[in-house]
Amino acid sequence: METLRIGVIGLGRLGRIHTTNLIQHVPEAKVKTLADPRVDETKKWAERLGDFEITANWQDVLEDPEIDAVVIASPTTLHGEMLKAAVKAKKHVFMEKPLAHNLETARELYKNLKNTGVKIQIAFNRRFDHNFRKVKDFIDSGELGEIHLIRTTSRDPHLPDIEFVKKSGGIFFDFMIHEFDTARFLTGSEVVEVYAGGSVLLDPRIGEAGDFDTAYAILKMENGAICAIDVSRKTTYGYDQRVEVFGSKGSARAENDRETNVIVSTEAAVCSDKPLYYFPQRYMQSFANEIRAFVESVLEDKDVSAGVEAGYYSILVARAADISAKENRSVKIAELI
Incomplete structure (x- = not known):
């Protein structure tokens, strides 16, 4: 061997x-x-x-x-x-x-x-994750038809160290970069226009560093599909990683992984395990x-x-999102090429 x-x-x-x-x-x-x-x-x-x-x-x-x-x-x-x-x-x-x-x-x-x-x-x-891969397989099989809408959610379980934030390049480059690649991966199409924004709702030091802790982006793809992304630097319930794809023939949704899939129903409540805590647990495989x-x-x-091209185009979208958030306008990718 x-x-x-x-x-x-x-x-x-x-x-x-x-x-x-x-x-x-x-x-x-x-x-x-x-x-x-x-x-x-x-x-x-x-x-x-x-x-x-x-x-x-x-x-x-x-x-x-x-x-x-x-x-x-x-x-x-x-x-x-x-x-x-x-x-x-x-x-x-x-x-x-x-x-x-x-x-x-x-x-x-x-x-x-x-x-x-x-x-x-x-x-x-995420291209190698079992949930995202399964959604991609449904898309490629044609079962969902023409893809119209994608929604992704990514929320961390705790705030990053402020020194990391200062060196990270910002929430669009460091955090949302995975979502930008996911949009390209799932649709098989390039992003042509971006509208993005954010807020500082969790830690004022993040705002002082010139960044957001809560953000969104709307992507228009070359094939006409639209992708809506929301991210947050902190949840109270674990690592929140979800995706939904809607097409002309149906939809596919990947929910959070949990330690077990047991749901307990009683008179008081219906309960399940929280999502796995963070990315080493959620994405280890x-x-x-x-x-x-x-x-x-x-x-x-x-x-x-995912080669250099995937790396470049995800950063291209991140830069467009950064400009959009700062200037409060939609940004066409063609402006940056």
Whole structure:
């Protein structure tokens, strides 16, 4: 069996999830090197998983001729630099979203990283989630007919650290980026117009940082479908992740995953479990699915599900949403291309 030798750059929460999944769920992959400036912390964490080369210098991974591919899970501001360096070093790349921290960098990457000879997959994990995948299968089968409306909801169980908010790029780039990719993924069409807005209802410090904690976007797709998105930085009841698709022949709706599907009905109330608490619980299987798909794409020379193009267009929509919210007007994507 052919083996793909991998180095992981960035061992924060998602870097650790991807490393663990590669080791436990992808036998065709071998993790050789972990790169993170927090060397001692990384060594302590990695002890339970096996023996690895550990370095503070991410360039060491790219200079190793034995490494075939890299996982980039670094801070967003480093994505562009690391991706270009990895491609130059002829490494296949699995990189966390977003593609870049701004539209200008994303556009440069999109223009310059075509036909590179290596696979580049952007980690839009919802494409690999069982619920979103099932909805997509219904769409592709034709059972729902022509798609007219999509509604997505994404709400986190707790507020992010304010320092994270300041560096995140904003709610449209950091948070709603998944919904923008979901709209393209489900409809198979491009966004042509965006109207978006937001409020600061949860933490005034988020507003002081120039961001929203509660936001919406209405997307008009090239095929005429309309997508309505709502997001919030905090719920009181868990991780709220829902999608509904309405078409000319029917509709499909994916509800929240829960620990059990038991519903208790009594004289006092009808009760069920809350949604799973946060994304590590809700999307863990999708993380394993997407990294496995990446390894298969490299070893079997298949197209990746979400490449640089998907990363670029999601940022294009995010920028349009940001402008729309600030200027209180609809923004046509053609204005930004």
